[in-house]
Structures are given as C-alpha cells and as structure tokens.
Amino acid sequence: MQDPIVDFNFIYEMSDNDSTYVFEVIELFLKNVPAGLARLEQTVRETDDFPVIQKQSHFLKSSANVIKVRGMFDDLVRMESLARAQTGKEEINELLEKLLTVFNEALPVLEAEKEKNKKLMKAKARN
C-alpha cells in the first residue's frame, strides 16, 4: 500500500495533538507554500535565473520538511542542487511539473485536515 499523500506526523507529535496548533500550522502552510510554488513556477518558466531558483527551492524545502507532501522535499532538494550547479534546466522543468501536480493532489487533503482541526479546536473551546 502506498504511503498517504500528506504526512502530518511531525506536527501532531511535536504538539502532542494540539488541534489549535495543528490548525494554525496547516493554515500557514496553505498560505505560504502555494505562493512560493507560484514564484518558483514563474522563475523556472520565464527565466534561467539559477540563483533565484536555488533560493526559492531552498525556501520551500524547509516548509516541505514540516508537513511532508509525497516526494516534495526530495524533489526540492534535487532542484536546489541542480540550480546551485547552474545546470539541468530540463530536469528542473520536470521537477517543477512533479511538484505542481503532487501539490494539487495534496491540496484537498490539507484542506480537510485543516477543517478537521478547526472543528476540534471549536469543540475544545466550547468545553
């Protein structure tokens, strides 16, 4: 059986299943990662600016290590490495497509987990 597309273990374990905290982290992730991916996409598609690609993939990489969307961290590590070496634009393009596809697949899962924790948070506040 394949692993789930999103692995939330780190934030649940770290927070001792604190629904408020998990909700806030997922919300931040959903605010920042799509915008970061959009900046990466624009840079990769419109330029050969390897230093910017390197910085942007590095920035996303640390978010991808908190909430683990399948393959995203490894693909960003690879992209950062290629960009640092100023080579492999074709592979960078392929990695970008993979990142965008997997993130779009993960979005409903992320939204659902956020909503689940929002409900738990409200229930906790009522009690």
Next chain:
Amino acid sequence: MENNNKKIALLLDGINILVAEDNVLNQKIANFILKKQGAEVQSVLNGTEAINLLLKTNNFDVVLMDIQMRGLDGFKTTQYIRKDMNNNIPIIGLTADLFATATDECTEAGMNACVCKPFDPNSLCELILSVIKEVKN
C-alpha cells in the same frame, strides 16, 4: 520520557531567545517548541531586524539564526554581530541543508553550533543549554 521533558522545561525557564527566521512556518515551530519548554521568545524575519534588536537590548541569552534568510543572511548577520558589534552572544545556526559543509560554514561565520530543521525538541533544547553554558565558561 515525560520526566525528561519536564526537566528540560524547567531548565529553559527564563531563558530569553531571539529567533531570526524568514520562513514563518519554521518560526512558528521554533517558537512553539521553545515556549513550551519555558523560554521567552522574540522572533524577527531577517538579519537586519536581528541586529537592530541586539543593538537595542542585551537581554537575550541566545540567538537561533537561520543561515539562508533573504536579505542579510545568517552568516553575514553573525559576522556583523561578532566583528562590528563585538558581541559574543551564543548563536546557533538553523539549516535545512543536509550537507556536512553547513556546520563548517556556521563555525567559520562565528556561530557556536548548527542544527538541522525540522528540530527535534529535546535535542534543540539540550543544544541551547550546552551552548549557553559553554559561552559563560
């Protein structure tokens, strides 16, 4: 395990920590871990803000410094703190890099230690305590 966590929480109680990190997600993780273990935490988003804060106050016991912040990065910020400000406050570099060279670069820049993100809460707190102790001695 639970007893160990409680011991660390007591040890970090009252320690003032400056977190310089431009990724808000990582900033939130660091703040949560540190506050949960008793520390007072203030966060900034770049090296310039960190320097300005350190110029205003000497209340901090340790700085957690992301090495690849946008703008003034962690290396340049640390070099400024060490050379221009002549400040020996303990500085721990935060990196998302798995490269072995990251630690060497942190040391060369004047940092006391380096830790890989995402943090293991207990290891991070133990490192903070050991770095503070080392600098005091």
